[in-house]
Every structure is written in C-alpha cells, then in structure tokens.
Amino acid sequence: xxxxxxxxxxxxxxxxxxxxxxxxxxxxxxxxxxxxxxxxxxxxxxxxxxxxxxxxxxxxxxxxxxxxxxxxxxxxxxxxxxxxxxxxxxxxxxxxxxxxxxxxxxxxxxxxxxxxxxxxxxxxxxxxxxxxxxxxxxxxxxxxxxxxxxxxxxxxxxxxxxxxxxxxxxxxxxxxxxxxxxxxxxxxxxxxxxxxxxxxxxxxxxxxxxxxxxxxxxxxxxxxxxxxxxxxxxxxxxxxxxxxxxxxxxxxxxxxxxxxxxxxxxxxxxxxxxxxxxxxxxxxxxxxxx
Amino acid sequence: xxxxxxxxxxxxxxxxxxxxxxxxxxxxxxxxxxxxxxxxxxxxxxxxxxxxxxxxxxxxxxxxxxxxxxxxxxxxxxxxxxxxxxxxxxxxxxxxxxxxxxxxxxxxxxxxxxxxxxxxxxxxxxxxxxxxxxxxxxxxxxxxxxxxxxxxxxxxxxxxxxxxxxxxxxxxxxxxxxxxxxxxxxxxxxxxxxxxxxxxxxxxxxxxxxxxxxxxxxxxxxxxxxxxxxxxxxxxxxxxxxxxxxxxxxxxxxxxxxxxxxxxxxxxxxxxxxxxxxxxxxxxxxxxxx
Numbered sequence: 001x002x003x004x005x006x007x008x009x010x011x012x013x014x015x016x017x018x019x020x021x022x023x024x025x026x027x028x029x030x031x032x033x034x035x036x037x038x039x040x041x042x043x044x045x046x047x048x049x050x051x052x053x054x055x056x057x058x059x060x061x062x063x064x065x066x067x068x069x070x071x072x073x074x075x076x077x078x079x080x081x082x083x084x085x086x087x088x089x090x091x092x093x094x095x096x097x098x099x100x101x102x103x104x105x106x107x108x109x110x111x112x113x114x115x116x117x118x119x120x121x122x123x124x125x126x127x128x129x130x131x132x133x134x135x136x137x138x139x140x141x142x143x144x145x146x147x148x149x150x151x152x153x154x155x156x157x158x159x160x161x162x163x164x165x166x167x168x169x170x171x172x173x174x175x176x177x178x179x180x181x182x183x184x185x186x187x188x189x190x191x192x193x194x195x196x197x198x199x200x201x202x203x204x205x206x207x208x209x210x211x212x213x214x215x216x217x218x219x220x221x222x223x224x225x226x227x228x229x230x231x232x233x234x235x236x237x238x239x240x241x242x243x244x245x246x247x248x249x250x251x252x253x254x255x256x257x258x259x260x261x262x263x264x265x266x267x268x269x270x271x272x273x274x275x276x277x278x279x280x281x282x283x284x285x286x287x288x289x290x
Numbered sequence: 291x292x293x294x295x296x297x298x299x300x301x302x303x304x305x306x307x308x309x310x311x312x313x314x315x316x317x318x319x320x321x322x323x324x325x326x327x328x329x330x331x332x333x334x335x336x337x338x339x340x341x342x343x344x345x346x347x348x349x350x351x352x353x354x355x356x357x358x359x360x361x362x363x364x365x366x367x368x369x370x371x372x373x374x375x376x377x378x379x380x381x382x383x384x385x386x387x388x389x390x391x392x393x394x395x396x397x398x399x400x401x402x403x404x405x406x407x408x409x410x411x412x413x414x415x416x417x418x419x420x421x422x423x424x425x426x427x428x429x430x431x432x433x434x435x436x437x438x439x440x441x442x443x444x445x446x447x448x449x450x451x452x453x454x455x456x457x458x459x460x461x462x463x464x465x466x467x468x469x470x471x472x473x474x475x476x477x478x479x480x481x482x483x484x485x486x487x488x489x490x491x492x493x494x495x496x497x498x499x500x501x502x503x504x505x506x507x508x509x510x511x512x513x514x515x516x517x518x519x520x521x522x523x524x525x526x527x528x529x530x531x532x533x534x535x536x537x538x539x540x541x542x543x544x545x546x547x548x549x550x551x552x553x554x555x556x557x558x559x560x561x562x563x564x565x566x567x568x569x570x571x572x573x574x575x576x577x578x579x580x
Contacts, residue, residue, distance in 0.1 A: 134448055146549065150440065156551065158424055163551025170544055173537075247463075254460055255545055259436065261446065261453025 003064030007055050009048065009071040010115065013037050013089035013142075016048060020055040023067070025126045029058040037089060041096045048098075049105045056106070069110040071099060072118030074145070076161035082112055085161045088179055089143075116145025117154055117164060123266050124149050134262040136166065136253065139269035142224075143167055143179075144187040167191070169255065171248045189248035192224035192271045198241040199227055209237045224271050293354030297345050299338065299361040300405065303327050303379035303432075306338060310345040313357070315416045319348040327379060331386045338388075339395045346396070359400040361389060362408030364435070366451035372402055375451045378469055379433075406435025407444055407454060413556050414439050424552040426456065426543065429559035433457055433469075434477040457481070459545065461538045479538035482514035482561045488531040489517055500525045514561050 003022060010017040012035055020029040031051050039047070048071075056066045075087025075094075082099030084090070099112035113121070120137045123129040129137070133152055139145035146166025148155035157163035167187035168180055175184025176197070188194055202209060203217045210230045216222040230238035253265050293312060300307040302325055310319040321341050325334070338361075346356045365377025365384075372389030374380070389402035403411070410427045413419040419427070423442055429435035436456025438445035447453035457477035458470055465474025466487070478484055492499060493507045500520045506512040520528035543555050 148549070150445075155440075158552045158554075160551050160553065162548075165548045165551065168548045170541055170548075173541060251460055251463060252545070255542070256549060258452075258455045258458045258460075259438070259546060261450050261455065262448045263450065264448075 003062060004067045005059040005062070005064050007052055007066055007069045008118075009052070009069060010118070011035060011048070011071060011073045011090070012115070013074065016051060018051045018055055020058050020066075022064075028062060029055055031055060035090075037091065039092060041093055041098070041101075044090075044093065045098065045101050045105070048102055052102070052106055066106075066108055068108055069102065069106065070118065071102075071110060071112045072115035073098070073112055074115050074143075077112055077114050078161055079111070079113055079156075080159075082110065084112075113154075114145070114147075114162075114164070115139070117147045119145065119268055120147030120149050120154050120164070123268070124152060124154075128266045129264075132264050132266075134260070135264035135266055136256050136260075136262070137164070138166060138249070138253075138265065138267045140191065140249075140267060140271040141269040142192045144191050145269070166252060166256070169252045171251045186248055186252045190245040190252075194245060195224045195227040195238075195241050195271070196222050198244075199237065202237050207237055210235045213238070228271075293352060294357045295349040295352070295354050297342050297356055297359045298408075299342070299359060300408070301325060301338070301361060301363045301380070302405070303364065306341060308341045308345055310348050310356075312354075318352060319345055321345060325380075327381065329382060331383055331388070331391075334380075334383065335388065335391050335395070338392055342392070342396055356396075356398055358398055359392065359396065360408065361392075361400060361402045362405035363388070363402055364405050364433075367402055367404050368451055369401070369403055369446075370449075372400065374402075403444075404435070404437075404452075404454070405429070407437045409435065409558055410437030410439050410444055410454070413558070414442060414444075418556045419554075422554050422556075424550070425554035425556055426546050426550075426552070427454070428456060428539070428543075428555065428557045430481065430539075430557060430561040431559040432482045434481050435559070456542060456546070459542045461541045476538055476542045480535040480542075484535060485514045485517040485528075485531050485561070486512050488534075489527065492527050497527055499527045503528070518561075 005020055005022055008019050008021060014035055016033055016035045018031045019027050021027050031054060033047065033051060052069055059066050073084055073087060074089045076085040078085050081097065083097045084093045087093055099110040103110040116137065116139045119139050123137060129135050129149060135149050137147040144167030147164040155163055168185045170182065170184050171186050172184035172189060176188040177183055178185040178188045199209065199213055199222055200217055210233060213226060213230050216226045227238050227241060231242050257263060295310055295312055298309050298311060304325055306323055306325045308321045309317050311317050321344060323337065323341060342359055349356050363374055363377060364379045366375040368375050371387065373387045374383045377383055389400040393400040406427065406429045409429050413427060419425050419439055425439050427437040434457030437454040445453055458475045460472065460474050461476050462474035462479060466478040467473055468475040468478045489503055489512055490507055500523060503516060503520050506516045517528050517531060521532050547553060
C-alpha cells in the first residue's frame with residue numbers, strides 16, 4: 001500500500017506556512033510564502049491551492065498520496081461548514097468558505113480550525129500536552145490565542161466558533177480598549193502588540209528607555225523582540241511591561257484553574273518564553289491550590 | 291415491585307435539610323434540623339443517620355425502600371472516597387469520611403458531592419438546566435458556589451476536589467482578602483458576606499445609610515436581606531454594593547463565556563434574585579459576543 005501523507009497549513013496575516021507529514025507525524029517537506037491581510041479570497045485560495053499542490057507532488061515523489069489537508073486560521077471558524085466566520089487579521093476572508101473551496105479544487109478533504117485550536121491538537125498529539133487529560137493552551141504572539149483540551153479532546157463549547165478565546169477574558173475592567181471592542185481583555189496586556197503599544201505610549205510621554213528602543217520607535221520598526229532585549233538588559237520600562245503581562249496572564253490562568261479544577265497550562269508562540277517567569281509568580285499568588 | 295425512593299441531604303453550616311423523593315424526582319417528605327460548625331464528626335454523623343432513618347421509615351410507610359442517599363456538602367470533596375477534604379464552613383469534618391461512615395450505618399450507598407455541584411445535578415436533571423448542553427452554575431448565598439455542566443454532565447476537572455470554584459476566580463486583584471487567603475476573589479464582592487461587610491465598613495467610616503441598616507449594624511443582626519431591602523428603597527450605599535456585586539459577577543461570567551465558548555449561566559441561592567439585574571448589565575458589556 002502506498003504511504004499516506006497529510007498537509008498542514010498555518011494561514012496567518014503575513015505568511016502562509018505549509019508542511020507535508022506522514023501520518024505518524026514526521027515532517028517530509030515545508031513551504032512558506034507571503035500572505036497579506038488585503039488579499040482577496042479568490043487570490044488567497046489560488047495561493048493556498050498552489051502551495052498544497054506543490055506538497056502533493058512531493059508526496060508523489062515519496063511514493064504516496066495526500067489523504068487530507070488541515071488548516072489553522074486566526075479567527076472564529078465554522079468548522080462544520082469549512083467557513084471563516086470572523087477573522088480580524090484576514091478581514092477579506094470573513095464569511096468565506098475557504099476550506100470548502102480548497103477541498104473542491106484539490107479533491108481531498110480540507111479541515112479548518114482556529115489556529116490556537118490547531119496548536120492544541122498538535123501539542124496534544126505529539127507535543128507538551130501528550131498524555132495530559134485536561135489543559136489550557138495559550139499562544140502568545142501579536143495577539144493571544146487560546147484553546148482548551150478536556151478529556152484529551154479539543155473543546156468547542158456551544159459550537160459558536162470561538163471556544164478557547166482566553167485572550168478575550170477581561171482581566172483589567174478599566175484597561176486598554178481591545179481590537180474586539182471590549183476593555184481590558186488579556187490580549188490588551190499580554191501580547192506582542194501590548195508590548196509595542198506600551199513602549200510607544202511611554203515614548204510619547206517622555207519616559208526614559210534604552211537608546212535602542214527610542215531608535216526603533218522613531219524608525220517605526222519597534223517589535224516585541226526589541227522590547228524583550230531591553231528587558232533582558234534591565235531597562236525599567238521594558239521589565240515593567242513584562243511584569244504587567246505576566247501578571248495579566250497569571251490572573252486569567254488562575255481564574256481558569258480555579259473554575260475548571262485543573263492545573264496544566266501549555267504556552268507557545270513567539271512571545272511566550274519571555275513571559276513565563278513573570279506569569280508564574282502571579283499564578284502562584286492567585287490560583288486555587290487548596 | 292416495591293417503589294424505590296432516594297434521600298437527598300443538604301448539609302450546611304447552620305442546618306441540615308433532607309428530603310425523600312421517588313426516583314421520578316417527586317418529593318414525598320422533608321426534614322430540617324440544626325447543624326453547626328462546631329459539631330464533632332461522630333455527633334454530626336449520628337444526627338444525619340437519625341434524619342435519614344426517619345425518612346427511611348416514611349419510605350416504608352409509602353410501601354417502598356430507599357435505594358441510595360445523595361449528600362451535598364460545602365467544601366472540597368473526594369467523592370470517590372466519600373471524604374470531606376476541606377470545608378471552611380464545617381471545619382471539624384475536614385478529612386472525615388462522612389459518606390462512608392453514614393453508608394455503613396444505614397447499609398445503603400451514600401454519594402457525597404460539593405453542594406454547588408449538587409445544585410448543578412439537580413438543575414440539570416429537573417430544573418433550569420434541563421436539556422441545556424453546556425452551562426455555568428452559581429449559587430449565591432453567604433459565599434459563592436459554582437459548578438460546570440459540560441455535555442450534560444457535571445465537570446470534575448482533574449478530580450482535585452474543587453472543580454467549579456467560580457467563587458474563587460480573581461476579579462479584583464487588589465480587592466478584599468478572601469476566606470481562602472487570596473485577594474479579590476469573586477466571593478469577596480458577590481456574596482451575602484460581602485454585602486454585610488460592605489455595610490459594616492461604611493458604618494465605621496460614617497457613611498450615610500437607612501435607619502434600618504444602622505440599627506441592624508448596631509444590634510449585630512445585619513443580614514443580606516436587610517441590605518436588599520435598603521437597595522429596593524433606593525439607599526445609595528446598598529445600591530452601590532449590589533452594583534459592585536453585579537459587576538464582579540458579570541466579569542467572572544464574561545471570562546468564562548469567552549474562554550469556554552458557551553452562553554448559559556444558571557444562578558441560584560438566597561442572594562441571587564437581587565443580583566441579576568446588575569450582573570446582566572456588566573455581562574452585556576464584557577462577554578465575547580462576536
């Protein structure tokens with residue numbers, strides 16, 4: 001029997017990354033190409049189909065075929081209809097049946113899920129969540145994604161398309177206005193965007209900061225990585241922003257741990273490593289441990 | 291075949307209430323007797339066994355037998371061992387195998403659960419939660435109890451004995467110190483105790499309030515009901531306390547609704563009716579509705 005492969009696609013606001021894996025989880029090929037928040041649905045579909053076709057050829061080269069495609073997309077997803085309900089990072093795709101359209105073009109099943117939920121499936125299958133019955137997952141990047149694994153299965157709640165939106169738990173009622181329209185969501189304090197916004201606001205009000213941060217703000221190239229480097233160098237502003245973020249993260253997790261009676265969180269994403277120290281301190285102080 | 295009955299017991303810090311029900315949920319007899327936080331385990335067991343035996347006689351009078359006893363107890367419960375792990379309201383029973391002891395005395399199975407979880411089972415079986423797949427339950431009384439019903443079943447998390455402790459979600463990080471030792475738990479703002487504490491603190495600092503409240507504080511008989519009556523009469527202090535409570539409740543529920551992707555909360559307990567109006571306003575402003 002020919003070997004079976006699957007394709008995994010991570011569709012983001014700046015890049016679309018795809019990989020060919022055998023069904024035991026081993027990677028055989030990867031591809032990465034530019035995405036963009038203003039790309040029209042038809043063009044986005046064409047790019048994704050091209051990317052998948054190229055990996056399908058790789059599969060043939062390995063003497064096998066592609067059984068299915070799995071896609072992670074930021075936003076709320078109607079996974080049964082293969083439809084993007086609402087994506088703040090890819091607004092042109094709102095209400096577009098992306099998975100269904102790609103499936104027709106490729107003639108293979110395409111399963112679409114929220115990208116943080118896909119993180120949950122991956123970590124549960126072959127990652128840090130393997131064998132752990134119940135856990136909370138967080139992806140810390142430009143925004144904050146979340147997922148819940150209950151009884152080893154991804155939790156979908158009432159199938160409203162947004163289960164696991166931990167980034168939109170309110171942690172500071174009078175806090176900054178979130179992209180979602182509410183105030184003080186976790187994402188407004190514990191994301192890459194929050195770090196960048198915090199430095200920019202401090203710059204406007206003349207607070208002291210490292211020359212590197214000042215220069216990055218002036219040249220409009222400030223990234224979370226710059227803020228992390230400043231914090232590592234002991235810059236008071238940057239350390240303060242990470243403390244706020246860690247505390248916000250600890251608060252949200254403490255609430256979930258108390259309510260759910262669980263004790264495991266798995267945190268990934270580009271901004272995660274820097275945050276964990278501060279978050280752990282807040283969690284220790286706040287979580288229900290009795 | 292003889293009719294089958296079950297006994298339900300609600301063991302609280304001031305009273306133990308018991309009822310005899312047929313297995314279709316109809317009530318046939320009730321009993322209520324005094325409890326007390328300082329009663330020793332052996333005496334508490336004797337009182338509970340007496341209460342159950344009296345209802346077992348009623349069952350015989352109805353031409354049937356008692357198949358099992360179900361007990362709700364405030365605190366964290368090891369339901370498999372039939373053991374009370376930690377009960378702030380019944381501290382003498384900490385680490386006492388209450389259910390197991392009663393079961394041996396009565397020679398019927400005795401199932402023990404956290405009292406808010408029992409509220410969840412009851413509302414899910416024949417109450418407001420009937421037919422609703424996923425919901426959050428809250429019991430507002432002296433404290434705040436909580437439960438989670440997922441897929442029509444009571445959620446136990448990692449079986450740590452405290453799943454559903456929504457009252458200990460942090461909602462105001464610098465808020466009042468909770469009985470559990472943490473700060474700003476929902477219970478410190480949204481419980482009967484919080485109402486009473488709020489009025490007492492206002493009285494000490496000389497804030498104006500109704501003569502009825504003043505008198506109740508002086509005579510040390512202030513109850514949540516008095517505060518509710520003052521709020522109904524438009525007293526600014528009392529209305530303010532209910533607003534704080536409603537907002538805290540809305541915050542906790544908004545966080546859970548966003549994280550869990552669900553949209554149903556069922557609220558019971560003595561203090562609940564007065565709180566709902568204020569809570570709904572906060573929830574509308576804060577919950578993830580996209």
